[in-house]
Structures are given as C-alpha cells and as structure tokens.
Amino acid sequence: MSPSEPVVPRPAATVILIRPGERDALQVFMTRRPDSMRFLPGYCVFPGGALEQEDYLFPKEYLHEPEGINGSVEVAYYIAAARELFEEVGVLLYQGERKDVDAHMWRAWRREVNSQPGTFASIFKTCGWKLDLSALTYFGHRVTPKTSRYRYNTRFFLAHLPKGQQPDPDPYEIDKGFWVTPQEALQEAREQRLKMASPTMASLRALAEYRGGPYPVLQDRPQDQVYRSS
Template sequence: MSAIPKPASTVILIDQQGKVYLTKRPATMKFLAGHYVFPGGSIDKGDFPSTTDLFLNVNNHLSFSIAHYVAAARELFEEVGILLGCNEDGTKAVINQEDMNHYRRYLLEGKVTYLEIMREHRLVLNCDSFTYIGHKITPEPSPIRFDTRFFIVVLPEGQTPLPDAYEIEEAFWIEPEAALSAYKLGHLKMVRPTVGSLQAVMDYRDNHLLN
C-alpha cells in the first residue's frame, strides 16, 4: 500500500534581481538527503487559522486551504529566518532582530505557532505577496509522500536570510539559469519539482522584475 501524501508547502525566495535562495539538505535527513531544495515542509496543525482576521486579500486565494500559505511562511521563517507579515494597513512591519531570533527559536522548539507570533505582534499575512506556481504530488513508490503547493516570495526589504544549521548544510543566492546549468552538469543534486520551480522563477522574473 502506498503512503498517503501529506499536505505541504514549498516557498522559493527570490531577490529583486531574480536570484533564488537555494539550500542543501544535510546527509542526515531522511527525505532528500544531500539535495538542493527550497524551504518547505508539511502543514502543521497550528497552521490552520480559526478565522481570517490575520490575512489580507484572502478572498483572492481560496482555491486551496489558507493553511498552505501559513505553512509556507512558517517554513521560510524556521529554515532561513525570513519573517513574512505586514501591519494591518499593509505597510511594512518592523520587528527587532532580538525578537525575531527569540520567536524563531520558540517556533523550532514547538512552543509557539506562526499564527500566534503574528497575533502577538499584530501582523497580518498578505496573500498577494505569494505567487502560486504549481502543485506536485510525490510519486507512489516513495515511502514518504507530499501533496505540495509551490509559491514564489520576494525577499522582504531589510531582511537577510540566516539558515538554520540543523535543517540546512549550506545556502546561497544563485541565478536560476546557473542553478539549472550546475544541475545538468551533475554539480547540484535536485529533484524534478526543484528544477521545475527554477524554470517558473525565470518566467516570473522576466514578467515581474525586469520590466
């Protein structure tokens, strides 16, 4: 009997020049060890909101559970320290780095949820800051399967990625074309969804960042 796919989210972080933030999973990981991937993971129980008051433009994004957006934001914060959220009027939120580090540690330890962090700092998640680019399900032969939604998110102004040492062996900014070339030469180990995401980023960059 094949494994039941777990709902999950993956988020491709890009900068204003269209470079992607690529991460390498440690060899100790059970799933995709040694592969170059983007931040992501399965949806947690705490990612399901009881109301929509912590979201902007949520009505534009109802084709699947809003928990996919929360999971994408949470994984991005857990893995590379980028906090997505804005003030209730849509303006940029300012949170000091000490608080960011504090909440990230508590989130990784399971002592707080991403939604609780948002509520405490009176933040909202703008769904329009996510660009949905696709949906993949891990093939049946795999013992671990995910039903994943993929998103592109532009690096928020004033923030710098800080990878988590446990989940990430190395991380770097790279042009998507360079990443694909390295993959074809066998220098970067990737799976098809990652390759497809790189191609989607090039389309997004050409249509949104370079015009």
C-alpha cells in the first residue's frame, strides 16, 4: 500500500448498554478510554472493538439466532459485540438456566477470554448456555474517514442490561465507566467536560429523542465526517 492510499478499515462492533433510570428515563453506559490508547485517547465511548477470527468461527450450536436479527448484518458482528461487552465490562448475553457461578469464576472467564483468543465459546459449552443474539438490537453503521490512520468499519448495537448483572469495567482497557442519560452526556460534551467522537454524539442524539416504542436508528453520514471529535 502506498502512503497515499487509505488504510483498509477493520470490521468492528460497538454496544450501547441501556437501562431505565429515574422516572424511566433511558440511561446508557459509557466508558472513558485511557490516555495511553493510540485511538481516541481520553475519549468517552461505548464498549466495543475489532472483530476477531473467533467471531467468524463461533459454533452455531451455542448460538441463539432468532429470525428477528438484521439479516443484512453479518452474524460475526453480533458475536463480536457480545464478546467485547463481556471482555470490557463483564456483561454476558446468554440464554439458559442460571448456574451457580460466583464472582471469582466470572472474573476467571473474563481473564481467559481477554488473554486467550478463541475461548469465548467455551463459556457456553461449559454452562450449556447459548449466546443470545436476540439481546442485541442493530442500531447503525459508521466508517472511519479515509484520512484517519486507524480505520474501523463499525456496526452499532443496543443491549438492555441483563437482570442480575452490573457492568464491571476492565481496568486495563477502561479508566472509568458510568451510567448517564443521553441528554446529560451531550450537555457534558457541549461544556467540554467529556471528549467524544461524532459517532458517539450522533448515537446519543438519536437516543435522546427516544420516547418508547421501536428504537431509533443511527442515520448514515458521509465517511469524512463520522469520526471528527466534538
């Protein structure tokens, strides 16, 4: 590739974890990236990351793949979204009988998935669970502009916080995590107390308009606009 050619964007997935807050106001879970990160250091984002080989090879026998998922989006994006959600904040989207799993075992699973690629499916095999793709609602698509040094072709998803689980941010990837309403997060960004890229801002603006019923979608934007900081 010559210096003038743009970097080929890596496939990636992002998950916006949501829950009802006070007076049923929608809240989203955001994380702050460490200042040492190469891409968007110090920015507030949603959990996510690049697709890995294991996302394409995840055994179908451990998938709950309902008819309602978006057929235009490759299943590997859904799997990567669920894997990244577990790796980064410890939330696992599964179907099956709740096992007697203590916090120590849960953390051990996360360490294994983070350190040994290809082990995410082993959790479902061990517990007799299925990865619940129905827990993910497709939200939209963004591609990093051609001028960027690090480029991602990202699919965005929404996921409700599963009952009985709480986010537990990975300290190696996340400075801090916090629940906030979209309106509050946008205000913090406008006042320059939080740094956010424009896809994050666009996601928050779409969710700020939510008043019940079907969730909104993230409208497409030109590639040269979608990752400028706001």
